[in-house]
Amino acid sequence: MALQRRLVVGVLTVISLLCVYILCVNLEVPLSWSLTPLKHDYTAGASNVSRDSEEPLDSATRPPSALHFHIEHQVLHEHTHATQTLKTQTSKVSKQKVENNVLDVSKSSSDGLDKTWISTKGPTPKPQRITQAARTTEPSYIGDTYMSEDVPPQTDCPDGIQSRVTQTEFGERFLKNIPVLQWAKHVTPEQHQRLSRYPGAHGWGGVDYETLVETLSVLNSSANWQMFDDWKDRSSKSECIRCAVVGNGGILNNSKKGEEIDGHHYVFRTNGAVIKGFEKDVGSRTTHYTFSTNTMVNSMRSYAGAGYRGPPQSKETRYIFLPDHDRDYLLMKAAVTHTRVERGSEQKKDPSKYFGEDLSIEKFKMYHPDFIRYLRNRFLRSPSLKKFRNIYRPTTGAVMLLAALHTCSKVSAYGFMTPDYKSYSDHYFDIKHHPVAFFANHDMRMELTLWQRLHQAGLIQLYMHK
Template identity: 30%
Template sequence: MFRVSVNRLVSFLMIFVCFFMIILSVKLFGSTNSPRFLYIERKAEIDNVNRQNNILTESSNKQSNLQLDEKDKIKKIQSILGLPSNFIHHANQLPGKQLEGIQEIINDYLGTNDIPAEKTLNNIMKLLFINNSRVVEPSSNLTTQKIQEHSAEIRVLSINKLLERPPPNPPKIQRVKPNDLPYIRDDSYKPSQCPNSYTQKAAHSSWLRERYIPNVKMFLSKEDVNVFSTYHKLSHYGLPFGFARENRTLIAEVLNHPNYKSTSAYGTLSNKQCTRCAVIGCGGVLKGSGKGPEIDAHDHVFRVNRALTKGHLANDVGKRTSFYTFFPESDYSREIEDTETVDFFYAMFKSYDTAFSRNILNEIPPPLYKSSHRDPWQPPMPKVKVEQLRILHPDFLRYAFTHYLDAKSARPTTGALVVFLAMHLCDEVNIYGFGYDKRFTLHYYDTGFVEHTDAMMSAHDVDNERVLWRKLHEEGLITLFNRTSLHLFKHRHVSINTCTCLYRHMYTSIWTHVHVYIDTCTRLYRHMYTFI
């Protein structure tokens, strides 16, 4: 009986202790007034206050930046761009006039075609000093490069907005042959009214008729990169025939640049009904030819590569230059006598050439060229008037390569491209200095005799081009200047190779029959005298 009472007493005691522990724990940890909860609440209040203060401070800073007076704006721009205190002609000009001067400096680079003038200064200022992460270190002098670097960032943002986005499921790029896809046409094409135009020639020449596309697009415009369907078509081929693997934004930066004039050249060369053009190559066949006055008598003169015309060379190749075609490695624009009146045609054969063209339009030195095939190379600054620069369309290069050169070799020569440009821009084309001939030195400006080597022409099929020039000449589509008597050989069924063979084997009877002696052939071979 006693034992049962003790057990019950112990049970009641344990229940009481547990109940007491529960009450104590609630008192200690359940109250929001405990030190722990007071600390957490206090910290949350402090963080909230700090956050509000930061928002107010940031808002205040932005407001103060946006509400800077004109003098403070000028001081900030001077510090960031390194403008001297007297960068305007008169340092004591009113702040408004100085801001106008800054606007003119910026507009010299950006232009006002794509970005409204009233927004340009605000964008530059916002980029330069409202966003502190992009502030540049001050310098002692104003440098064009600083303005260009910061302005370029704005242009990239605006250019990306110009690019049409691809559809949700864009068509895949298929592997195609050079002649598989249709060629882009120029909507602004204007046919020539000359009765002897190439359109009329094609009507009488079946050979030309099956090759000639009169309205193929010759020069790039911003639509070729901004419009997705056009860009997608050009993305099937790599340079020089398309934009595959190229940076679309970089190409858009070039073609949307305010300095780039992408107007069509069709029907703009001359007010004359029929236009005569001369295309001048660098072949040694011109050396001592005395064809300079004849060349200059044409309405327009096309030149390529190292187009030297100074001094005594003018008597052989003329002085005038209307159009000059080049790419980075072939740029000799500094040697052209009068670049103010010259239109420049630029060909892009590789990725570097796109960046090169961008720098031309920005009027800054070309970028360093790095390649596994050669040492790093810094091209000189081209002497090009940027407003007169046009970039050859990849489809035009593909058209010339497939329709006339049968897609042989890696690509056509720049000389071949210029001949076909002239055939699309002119009504009569005469070419000089074309068709490599081992009897003559390599170039007309060589001081000594330079022999032809296959290594020099590894990217081109010069034999194929030589045959092409003769074919165009025989079809009456061009006139090919040559220092041998083509009509004599044609009537006598004797080729130039026969002349060489006769000279080597001393077959004199045929030469005697046509009253031409071996001595004459020798002088022709060694001294490049005219055969006729």
């Protein structure tokens, strides 16, 4: 009996071990996740550049030497790491969907735009719509969603940029109804809530609502939302608005392009635009001067030796703020209300020091943060944006040139970086040769490539040496 019991126990033990083994084999499935790397539509590649007289950041913000930043996609091999990453991505996707739904709701109603939008003085706005569906793989700071409004064209140019862009590679990314300039009708609590997500020039983050209302409420003239508010007075029945956009690149030195530049309807300049003594090369007129308070003040300090004393001043000059900080809103308000700056870096400064005694409201305009973010996302989405997203933006000159692309019929660009930029000094007014410097807040190589592609597409005429 004892022997039989042992045999039964042994058989049961073997059977149990066999079952456990079979069960383990069947459950031994390798855990593998198919993780799709993030894809970004960098419009001009990772190693691209442009040139204006941009004031760089401190050397502490310089990127690694080559200034090429590559998005690194890590392949996860460990099962626990992959599981955690998948959960994190799922959480982010769910959160992004919620945010998108909130935006959709606001668009399907009134987009938070009160009835004061309907005005005979300004463009009739459409309910805001998503101009490009936000990809769930995109970080929230991209914000590829913009205000849209009906802006009546100022000309009926038969072969202007607006009519030709659809036939080029830029057709799909070009938004004809995005507001280039912001004015009184744009500031509402709903818009402040939406744009407060984005810092710096790309939104209203860091600017309190009261400051926005006080500043933008004074921009209540049709001249403040029209780039060319005096077009009817100077058009001479022309159907096309011809613009010269003048950067400060060294290629203009001894170019003898001054007369040609001044022959356009409008002449755009930026930052340290030294004119006196260089009229034969760069012209003498300035109808639109683009700047941020920071770049203007830095230019006055850095280029004083070359003769730059401040923004050009003339009856036809318009001043276009690129708002990068609340100091831009404060200086704008002081200028239009003929008061001194109430607080901040320019506290107690008299705006006439910068813009002269003629501080009429028609002379002041301000870029819309949606427009600047759109330029960054659609035209100049640099790989460096991932690492330097809090400081990266297009150069002031790039914003100026692309604003002209969206408002002029024909654009000629002078003094912007070309592939042979190493042959010229940084600026046309440099006394000694200074090589172009690259900094983390701009991707000037990407801008260079963009200018080449716009020129090849026939959307701008870029001045280059033969």
